Amino acid sequence: MHFLFEPVRFDDKHQSWSGRTRSDKDYPGFYHWHQCTEILFVHQGVGYIIVNQRTYELRPGMLFVFQPFQLHKIFADVAQDKPFERTILYVDPSQTEAALRPFPKRHALFHKLWKDQGIRTVFDMQEETGRLEAIFESYGLLDARRREYDQEETTLLLLQLMGSIASVRDEKEMQSSVHSLERKPRYSEQMMQWIEAHYAEEVTLEKLAEQLHLSKYYISRVFHEETGSQITEYLTARRIKQACRLLQTTVYSVERIGMDVGYPNVSYFINMFKRVVGTTPLKYRQRHMGL
Incomplete structure (x- = not known):
């Protein structure tokens, strides 16, 4: 990623x-x-x-x-x-x-x-x-x-x-x-707008497909065609962005922040954060607190 x-x-x-x-x-x-x-x-x-x-x-x-x-x-x-x-x-x-x-x-x-x-x-x-x-x-x-x-x-x-x-x-x-x-939003835009409102929850292809009244296979394909990336990549980016903001602007625990952005398993959250950002949430907070 x-x-x-x-x-x-x-x-x-x-x-x-x-x-x-x-x-x-x-x-x-x-x-x-x-x-x-x-x-x-x-x-x-x-x-x-x-x-x-x-x-x-x-x-x-x-x-x-x-x-x-x-x-x-x-x-x-x-x-x-x-x-x-x-x-x-x-x-x-x-x-x-x-x-x-x-x-x-x-x-x-x-x-x-x-x-x-x-x-x-x-x-x-x-x-x-x-x-x-x-x-x-x-x-x-x-x-x-x-x-x-x-x-x-x-x-x-x-x-x-x-x-x-x-x-x-x-x-x-x-x-x-x-x-x-004011044109009608593309399917990928409708998906991103739905993710914006629900990224802190459990997000599945089934839920997205039901929201757009399409098959989960079709929404995966059309999102990639219209954005060049997978739905999971966008969802992860949005969650980690919010996690970075919370790490810089609050004193919430890493576990609390993980839950707030859609990762109830703190170990998984830390691993995903490090995979994306290149450092752990705690080290990120220490490094960027003054930004």
């Missing part, structure tokens, strides 16, 4: 930049989350991205904002002649919010993208692609030349990104993009 909490190390910086990273070999993706805000722009590629129990198309011009600790998975169908090329910016949201305060509209939008659970954080930026490509190229040149932290340049980059998002959001919020978000 390869899904876990992926901490982004900023050191003395408040951002981490990866411009036009290219993949032209197998890119299956995995369920993961970060402690910071991630902004992903797709230059080239086809596939899908799973976030908030929804599946979104991965294609050129798409921009995704992943909130801190938001479970997501990226799957790109790549080959030598169809690479996955993306730019990723990780930012410390509290520091970024402070830097944007002199700009009320951009500050308000970033704050919503950071914290609002109901806001749309997936944007079709095709109309802004030329502008964004120029912005990223300019910032990439500065990053390559300086190689040191520059709050002013990063703030300028974020101001421009928020401006592009705002223009697309304002123009299309009541148009076709909204209609696409």
Whole structure:
């Protein structure tokens, strides 16, 4: 299994930049989350991205904002002649919010993208692609030349990104993009939504099949076709994510946390947690309590 909490190390910086990273070999993706805000722009590629129990198309011009600790998975169908090329910016949201305060509209939008659970954080930026490509190229040149932290340049980059998002959001919020978000959920999305409400309980294929009025064999196949993973992988990722949150934010015992996330057998919970995260729940708590 390869899904876990992926901490982004900023050191003395408040951002981490990866411009036009290219993949032209197998890119299956995995369920993961970060402690910071991630902004992903797709230059080239086809596939899908799973976030908030929804599946979104991965294609050129798409921009995704992943909130801190938001479970997501990226799957790109790549080959030598169809690479996955993306730019990723990780930012410390509290520091970024402070830097944007002199700009009320951009500050308000970033704050919503950071914290609002109901806001749309997936944007079709095709109309802004030329502008964004120029912005990223300019910032990439500065990053390559300086190689040191520059709050002013990063703030300028974020101001421009928020401006592009705002223009697309304002123009299309009541148009076709909204209609696409209101489409009937795919079967895999219905399964993820059901798991979101019931992951702390005993989850079986029979229960899922009964909920969707389908056979358990069909739901296994369609979930894999639509997400590239097995139902058990998603369920485990969701449970372990919640376990990590409880380990960091409560003083509950490991046994109590295991029960709260759907693992009544504490030994099984500890083994599964170590398999996924790479360490025991207790060591994870000790290491990450201050995050």
